[in-house]
Amino acid sequence: GAGVSQSPSNKVTEKGKDVELRCDPISGHTALYWYRQSLGQGLEFLIYFQGNSAPDKSGLPSDRFSAERTGGSVSTLTIQRTQQEDSAVYLCASSLVSNTIYFGEGSWLTVV
Amino acid sequence: AQTVTQSQPEMSVQEAETVTLSCTYDTSESDYYLFWYKQPPSRQMILVIRQEAYKQQNATENRFSVNFQKAAKSFSLKISDSQLGDAAMYFCAYRTLISVGSNYKLTFGKGTLLTVNP
Numbered sequence: 001g002a003g004v005s006q007s008p009s010n011k012v013t014e015k016g017k018d019v020e021l022r023c024d025p026i027s028g029h030t031a032l033y034w035y036r037q038s039l040g041q042g043l044e045f046l047i048y049f050q051g052n053s054a055p056d057k058s059g060l061p062s063d064r065f066s067a068e069r070t071g072g073s074v075s076t077l078t079i080q081r082t083q084q085e086d087s088a089v090y091l092c093a094s095s096l097v098s099n100t101i102y103f104g105e106g107s108w109l110t111v112v
Numbered sequence: 113a114q115t116v117t118q119s120q121p122e123m124s125v126q127e128a129e130t131v132t133l134s135c136t137y138d139t140s141e142s143d144y145y146l147f148w149y150k151q152p153p154s155r156q157m158i159l160v161i162r163q164e165a166y167k168q169q170n171a172t173e174n175r176f177s178v179n180f181q182k183a184a185k186s187f188s189l190k191i192s193d194s195q196l197g198d199a200a201m202y203f204c205a206y207r208t209l210i211s212v213g214s215n216y217k218l219t220f221g222k223g224t225l226l227t228v229n230p
Contacts, residue, residue: 041222042203042220042221042223043220089155100162
């Protein structure tokens with residue numbers, strides 16, 4: 001597609017439930033990133049994919065967070081047993097390897 | 113590790129006036145990229161301008177220009193003829209050219225909220 005596409009745009013979930021957030025990067029972009037932005041905060045790096053592999057997972061906050069990428073394209077970020085502190089905007093971005101990073105519109109997660 | 117500092121949490125400007133947003137960074141690297149991103153209420157991070165550190169000439173994109181001072185590690189953004197649509201959160205970001213696990217990591221400042229007054 002023309003830009004990075006994310007779904008859902010907004011998600012309200014109950015504490016303890018699992019959620020999946022989806023990212024469809026710009027066609028041809030081999031690098032894909034997930035960031036988290038909590039209210040009033042800057043961007044926190046979560047995970048980086050090059051193709052289908054994730055050589056940098058250093059930002060994942062706990063083992064409740066996981067992500068995968070298939071076909072060198074779509075990525076899914078899964079949060080298990082959600083907690084209220086997981087409430088944030090989750091931003092996906094893609095790029096050619098060391099080039100400019102382009103962001104999607106984000107998925108706003110609220111855990112109640 | 114690199115750090116990016118935006119010392120102005122909030123700024124305001126009158127429509128049609130000029131405003132400058134500050135950014136400083138800390139690095140031991142000699143080559144890197146610097147970016148300004150804009151995040152309006154729609155949440156999408158939009159690239160405003162990009163600067164390669166090896167280029168001495170300051171980048172310019174229409175009403176947006178930067179003052180890149182490599183020795184001082186300063187990268188300010190100037191917005192000329194400010195428009196209501198410029199109101200947003202602005203993030204300064206640093207991208208290393210040294211990969212860690214092939215990740216050329218992008219480090220963000222905490223942002224400056226710009227208000228444009230009519």
